[in-house]
Amino acid sequence: xxxxxxxxxxxxxxxxxxxxxxxxxxxxxxxxxxxxxxxxxxxxxxxxxxxxxxxxxxxxxxxxxxxxxxxxxxxxxxxxxxxxxxxxxxxxxxxxxxxxxxxxxxxxxxxxxxxxxxxxxxxxxxxxxxxxxxxxxxxxxxxxxxxxxxxxxxxxxxxxxxxxxxxxxxxxxxxxxxxxxxxxxxxxxxxxxxxxxxxxxxxxxxxxx
Amino acid sequence: xxxxxxxxxxxxxxxxxxxxxxxxxxxxxxxxxxxxxxxxxxxxxxxxxxxxxxxxxxxxxxxxxxxxxxxxxxxxxxxxxxxxxxxxxxxxxxxxxxxxxxxxxxxxxxxxxxxxxxxxxxxxxxxxxxxxxxxxxxxxxxxxxxxxxxxxxxxxxxxxxxxxxxxxxxxxxxxxxxxxxxxxxxxxxxxxxxxxxxxxxxxxxxxxxxxxxxxxx
Numbered sequence: 001x002x003x004x005x006x007x008x009x010x011x012x013x014x015x016x017x018x019x020x021x022x023x024x025x026x027x028x029x030x031x032x033x034x035x036x037x038x039x040x041x042x043x044x045x046x047x048x049x050x051x052x053x054x055x056x057x058x059x060x061x062x063x064x065x066x067x068x069x070x071x072x073x074x075x076x077x078x079x080x081x082x083x084x085x086x087x088x089x090x091x092x093x094x095x096x097x098x099x100x101x102x103x104x105x106x107x108x109x110x111x112x113x114x115x116x117x118x119x120x121x122x123x124x125x126x127x128x129x130x131x132x133x134x135x136x137x138x139x140x141x142x143x144x145x146x147x148x149x150x151x152x153x154x155x156x157x158x159x160x161x162x163x164x165x166x167x168x169x170x171x172x173x174x175x176x177x178x179x180x181x182x183x184x185x186x187x188x189x190x191x192x193x194x195x196x197x198x199x200x201x202x203x204x205x206x207x208x209x
Numbered sequence: 210x211x212x213x214x215x216x217x218x219x220x221x222x223x224x225x226x227x228x229x230x231x232x233x234x235x236x237x238x239x240x241x242x243x244x245x246x247x248x249x250x251x252x253x254x255x256x257x258x259x260x261x262x263x264x265x266x267x268x269x270x271x272x273x274x275x276x277x278x279x280x281x282x283x284x285x286x287x288x289x290x291x292x293x294x295x296x297x298x299x300x301x302x303x304x305x306x307x308x309x310x311x312x313x314x315x316x317x318x319x320x321x322x323x324x325x326x327x328x329x330x331x332x333x334x335x336x337x338x339x340x341x342x343x344x345x346x347x348x349x350x351x352x353x354x355x356x357x358x359x360x361x362x363x364x365x366x367x368x369x370x371x372x373x374x375x376x377x378x379x380x381x382x383x384x385x386x387x388x389x390x391x392x393x394x395x396x397x398x399x400x401x402x403x404x405x406x407x408x409x410x411x412x413x414x415x416x417x418x419x420x421x422x423x424x425x426x
Binding site: 096142149 | 238239240243251252254329334355358361362366369373376379386393397401404408409412419420423425
């Protein structure tokens with residue numbers, strides 16, 4: 001068991017060049033997600049999309065705010081009032097970063113987010129660790145480029161999910177409101193005829209109308 | 210004598226497990242969530258079929274003297290319970306998606322929490338290519354180092370290609386729904402106009418015959 005643990009830890013250390021998290025969370029008022037940045041100078045990139053919104057009348061989403069706070073409690077990055085955006089910043093120090101989504105309105109929204117912390121070994125790391133050579137740097141850069149493509153794809157997927165919900169809602173509204181309109185039209189016209197009949201069927205008002 | 214050795218082994222295993230948890234914590238991936246003292250916190254992801262999901266969760270506290278216990282429940286989009294544990298401090302689960310939709314993982318603090326403060330949980334949620342077991346591939350094909358890294362990059366490129374094809378098919382579905390809605394709007398509006406005209410003609414015809422019957426015209 002001990003050897004296996006060491007093996008697992010070593011394997012994890014070896015694979016540690018970048019980290020990804022992609023999830024959706026429902027934001028009622030403020031929802032915070034934390035991500036640990038191991039090295040200072042790492043590039044933290046990501047995106048978020050508001051997927052679910054139950055706005056009935058207006059077509060424009062009021063938007064949610066994102067605030068990124070560093071371990072020293074100063075704000076590193078902030079985006080206000082959007083329904084989806086990409087972000088990227090260089091971490092000024094290592095530690096636990098806080099990503100907070102704030103929903104200024106009372107309806108709960110579902111936010112789909114993706115955060116990636118990418119580390120490229122630089123000359124300092126090359127000098128420290130004799131197992132790394134310049135090819136590792138190139139591989140890390142290639143990996144980061146591929147991760148950015150993956151990030152774009154996740155963003156597109158979240159936007160597609162939101163578009164799909166709007167589409168489904170439109171389809172249901174078209175069918176529902178049309179059938180309701182037809183039924184209402186038929187009922188109203190029948191009521192009109194019945195009313196006019198009643199106006200004329202009273203023998204007292206026979207000659208007056 | 211046998212029982213004492215057992216107890217000692219238990220303690221050693223416990224210590225090793227704690228060390229391992231702390232070891233992986235230093236290098237572990239994933240996001241941290243703050244669970245409030247009462248209430249549930251849920252995270253979800255929309256996945257299509259045949260996606261491998263591998264997840265790890267660990268409760269973190271500043272003083273490792275007492276770790277609060279949490280409960281977790283993972284459900285599929287059709288409501289099936291994929292993983293449920295009560296009052297644990299760590300665990301992991303893995304499954305392959307059978308249905309396409311929203312997969313939900315919910316956490317809440319166990320009943321025997323001392324009632325103070327929020328609980329931090331580290332959730333390492335990996336899907337698709339990120340959940341691939343590269344150690345077994347390395348062992349089976351006896352590759353390591355740069356070749357393994359390049360193999361991982363190749364896997365990532367294939368995953369990108371698959372994702373792109375999936376996005377294309379989703380866009381095609383979306384387009385058919387849009388076009389159906391478009392034709393329906395046109396047809397239903399014309400039918401609505403036609404219905405309006407037909408109903409008013411019927412009304413006039415009925416009222417005319419009614420007045421003729423009542424000898425008013």
